[in-house]
Amino acid sequence: MLATPTDMESAQAHLLADGKRLHLHHGPIDLIIEAFGADRDAAYRSAAQRFETILTELVGELPLLRERAVSNRTFAGAVARRMQKAVEPFCAQFVTPMAAVAGSVADEILAAIQNVPEMRKAYVNNGGDVAFHLCEGETINAAISGLPHGRITMDFTQPFRGIATSGWRGRSFSLGIADSVSVVAADAASADVAATMIANAVALEGCPRVKTSPADELSPDSDLGTMLVTIDVGELYPEEVDLALDQGAKVAQSLLNCGLIGGAVLQLHDEIRAVGLPADRQSYPNEIPARKLIDA
Numbered sequence: 001m002l003a004t005p006t007d008m009e010s011a012q013a014h015l016l017a018d019g020k021r022l023h024l025h026h027g028p029i030d031l032i033i034e035a036f037g038a039d040r041d042a043a044y045r046s047a048a049q050r051f052e053t054i055l056t057e058l059v060g061e062l063p064l065l066r067e068r069a070v071s072n073r074t075f076a077g078a079v080a081r082r083m084q085k086a087v088e089p090f091c092a093q094f095v096t097p098m099a100a101v102a103g104s105v106a107d108e109i110l111a112a113i114q115n116v117p118e119m120r121k122a123y124v125n126n127g128g129d130v131a132f133h134l135c136e137g138e139t140i141n142a143a144i145s146g147l148p149h150g151r152i153t154m155d156f157t158q159p160f161r162g163i164a165t166s167g168w169r170g171r172s173f174s175l176g177i178a179d180s181v182s183v184v185a186a187d188a189a190s191a192d193v194a195a196t197m198i199a200n201a202v203a204l205e206g207c208p209r210v211k212t213s214p215a216d217e218l219s220p221d222s223d224l225g226t227m228l229v230t231i232d233v234g235e236l237y238p239e240e241v242d243l244a245l246d247q248g249a250k251v252a253q254s255l256l257n258c259g260l261i262g263g264a265v266l267q268l269h270d271e272i273r274a275v276g277l278p279a280d281r282q283s284y285p286n287e288i289p290a291r292k293l294i295d296a
Contacts (some may be wrong), residue, residue, distance in 0.1 A: 162188035166288030178202035202248035209234035
């Protein structure tokens with residue numbers, strides 16, 4: 001949820017203790033950035049400069065960003081335009097541009113640094129929604145819950161530059177019961193909204209062991225209004241887990257077939273469904289966290 005203008009302190013930027021990563025913070029936005037190249041300092045200056053106004057730009061268009069998305073809606077801000085572009089393929093369903101806000105912010109900051117001369121690779125991690133840049137010959141590793149050993153390696157030859165995770169346990173509300181849905185896509189904004197939509201589809205209608213609440217009772221400013229969001233998932237029968245995951249996997253497969261994602265991994269309790277990505281449920285520890293970390 002974005003802050004109101006009265007809640008916003010100044011944007012902050014500082015290097016972390018390792019001296020390699022940049023931390024950017026403003027209101028609810030918290031980014032970790034790492035760049036690899038001859039002029040890392042120039043990249044970090046560009047990132048910090050672009051970051052200064054992002055939250056103000058978003059807040060200025062927040063009422064419309066919280067409305068149900070419609071095709072061809074125009075926004076003034078660059079991040080808002082990224083959000084709109086990401087949700088366009090989903091306008092036939094209920095979705096708001098806020099479903100892509102974290103990924104869009106990551107994409108915008110990445111755009112500010114990836115063209116710095118001799119920048120070999122970089123990533124922008126916005127609370128687990130990650131945008132990354134790779135030059136030829138470079139790779140980057142991401143830890144994703146549910147994959148063998150919890151890790152995926154992305155390289156320059158692949159057309160994917162974004163990873164995102166959604167689920168009822170995450171920082172945003174979910175209409176579904178997935179513990180996590182991780183998605184790779186062309187950019188972080190696209191991965192963000194796709195993960196949201198797939199996670200919403202992992203659902204069990206009328207299950208008494210799934211507790212829900214109107215979103216606006218938990219957060220009055222929620223873009224989901226009175227829609228019921230998941231607040232707790234109890235023990236489920238194996239057939240219920242299979243049904244819920246199968247429903248989410250069907251949506252993920254349709255997005256894969258349309259070229260909107262490169263793959264997805266869905267997790268509910270100790271069960272996994274993988275679409276377009278390898279998964280071996282015997283090859284990973286269940287305690288792998290349902291968010292992504294990036295390392296070089």
